[in-house]
Amino acid sequence: MGVETAPQVALTDAPGTDGAPLRRRGRRRAVLVLLAAAVVALAGALVATLGTRTPAPGAAPSLPRPPHFSLPRLGGGPPLTYPGDTTRHHPVVLLFFASWCTPCQKELPVVARFVRAQQRAGSPVRYIGVDGNDQPGSGLAFARRSGVTFPAAEDQQESVAYQLGLAFLPDTVFISAGGQVRHIVEGPVSVATLRHWVHVLTAS
Helix, strand or coil: CEEEECCCEEHHHCECCCCCECCCCCHHHHHHHHHHHHHHHHHHHCCCCCCEECCCCCCCCCCCCCCCEEECECCCCCCEEECCCCCCCCCEEEEEECCCCHHHHHHHHHHHHHHHHHHHCCCCCEEEEEEECCCHHHHHHHHHHCCCCCCEEEECCCHHHHHHCCCEECEEEEECCCCCEEEEEECCCCHHHHHHHHHHHHHC
């Protein structure tokens, strides 16, 4: 269990309709998120795990609590809620992306293809996308172009990322059926990592 890091894009780098960055709502929130990111980075530098933070034997995992949210659904329809009826007693993978995020443009089509294969195989894992700091129309077009078949939420204020202490994109969060965050990948996630942690979630 831990946090993996890879190249990312800051959530505050999204271009607005006027060309200005879309920033988090409130200076205090931005400072708190940046501080949380700094703590994560410092913790990662203190262990010899090549970018993965792992707790010491017997220590409590240094992972956040799972988020709680009810957000508009990308493309319309009922809100996406976690925890909710469709995710109760199921492992959940949260996938954070945005249309303006360059690493996401390469990652999301690969992730979407993996999820489609999992869905065809009848996997019990529930996948939820979170389109953050984005224009809804752009996020929806990006998701469709990438072949996304899992539900995705509109989160223009990055409220879910804030709960998890995430300041960059893309991110992948693995949550057990019991509602515990088991692992976080900060940056593009590989198919091998997806496959491994989906196996961990379904085997536990």
